[in-house]
Amino acid sequence: QVELVQSGAEVKKPGASLRVSCKASGYIFRDYYVHWVRQAPGQGLEWMGWLNPNSGGTDYAQKFQGRVAMTRDTSINTAYMELNKLTSDDRAVYYCARGGPRTSLVQSYPMDVWGQGTTVTVSS
Amino acid sequence: EIVLTQSPGTLSLSPGERATLSCRASKSISSSSLAWYQQRPGQPPRLLIAGSSSRATGIPDRFIGSGSGTDFTLTVSRLEPEDFAVYFCQHHTISLWTFGQGTKLEVK
Numbered sequence: 001q002v003e004l005v006q007s008g009a010e011v012k013k014p015g016a017s018l019r020v021s022c023k024a025s026g027y028i029f030r031d032y033y034v035h036w037v038r039q040a041p042g043q044g045l046e047w048m049g050w051l052n053p054n055s056g057g058t059d060y061a062q063k064f065q066g067r068v069a070m071t072r073d074t075s076i077n078t079a080y081m082e083l084n085k086l087t088s089d090d091r092a093v094y095y096c097a098r099g100g101p102r103t104s105l106v107q108s109y110p111m112d113v114w115g116q117g118t119t120v121t122v123s124s
Numbered sequence: 125e126i127v128l129t130q131s132p133g134t135l136s137l138s139p140g141e142r143a144t145l146s147c148r149a150s151k152s153i154s155s156s157s158l159a160w161y162q163q164r165p166g167q168p169p170r171l172l173i174a175g176s177s178s179r180a181t182g183i184p185d186r187f188i189g190s191g192s193g194t195d196f197t198l199t200v201s202r203l204e205p206e207d208f209a210v211y212f213c214q215h216h217t218i219s220l221w222t223f224g225q226g227t228k229l230e231v232k
Contacts, residue, residue, distance in 0.1 A: 035221065045161075045169065045212055047221035059219055095168055107218045110159035112180060114168035 002026040004096050004115035011121045012086050020118045022079040022096030029077035030054040033099030033106050036070060036081045038092040039117075046092075051079055054102050086122045093117040126150055126215050128224035136232040143200040145227045147213035152193045157216050160189055160198045163226075164209045172211075173198065200229075 007021040022034065036048040049060035051070040058070045069082045079096055095117050100109025127150040137143055147158070155176040161169035171180040173189035176196055186201040200207055208231050213224040 037221075044225045045214075045223040047223070061220070097168075105218075107157070107216055110171055110174050110214060110216055111169075111221075112171045112174075114170070117168050 002098070002113045004098065004113055006094075006096060006115040006118045009119040009121075011123065013124055014087055014122060016086050016122075017082060017084045018086055018090070018120055019080055019082045020094050020096075020120075022081070022115050024077045024079070024098070027098075029072075030074055031102055033102060033109075034070075034072070034079040035097045035099050035111050036068075037095045037097055037111070039095070040089075040092045043092075048081070050099060050106055052102055052106070053079060059106070086120075088122050091120060091122045093119050125220065126153060126217070126222055128213050128215055128222055130211075130213060130224035130227045132227060133225075134228045134230060136230050137203055138232045139203050139205055141203050143198075143203055143207070143229055145198040145200075145211055145229070147191075147196040147198070147224050149194045149196070149215060153215055153217075155192050155196075158189075158191070158196050159214045159216065160187075161212045161214060162207075162209050163212065164206075169212060203229075205231075 003025050005023045030053050033050050035050045038046050053072045067084050072079045096115040097111035098113040129148045131146045158176040160173040163169045177189040188199040190197050210226045210228050212226050215222050
């Protein structure tokens with residue numbers, strides 16, 4: 001079955017960098033976009049950006065531009081999200097989610113499969 | 125930027141009742157770009173409805189999406205115990221995916 005498995009919980013200090021991994025299985029990793037979405041405690045969902053695993057192309061939400069990088073390693077079917085200069089406002093659960101097929105417009109599809117989430121705490 | 129406003133914030137109903145959740149967009153959007161998700165406590169969101177009215181794979185037919193323009197609705201025809209959760213609508217367009225703030229469906 002289609003599955004996204006994320007790396008474990010992280011505790012970071014303010015100013016540090018975060019890297020979360022997302023390993024895909026059950027489908028051809030290169031063929032579907034991967035989105036990253038976060039959810040602060042008790043809050044709603046916030047889209048951070050997407051990655052085209054085939055080309056490595058990305059598009060980031062304006063709020064995170066300059067501070068986020070989404071990459072992939074196709075040899076191990078894994079996507080990564082790196083977020084720099086962490087503050088207490090970055091405390092959240094971070095999700096990866098599969099988007100639509102790369103042969104279609106990325107904006108034409110919602111997110112159909114989600115990872116289990118990675119809890120990130122930022123504290124001095 | 126399109127803002128999605130969901131109402132009510134909390135909906136208290138009993139199993140077997142009908143739930144009607146609203147998602148209003150700040151400007152008219154394409155029906156094909158509106159999705160609904162369910163999130164149970166401690167779990168990731170689950171796609172319920174794509175394209176405003178198409179159920180995702182494995183979603184029971186008691187979940188019904190409808191609407192167009194600025195007003196969209198998710199109806200759960202007969203609530204099951206597992207349906208009590210938070211529901212989010214989402215608009216997806218180039219370079220921006222936005223979510224509503226959510227409606228919590230709780231047991232009365």
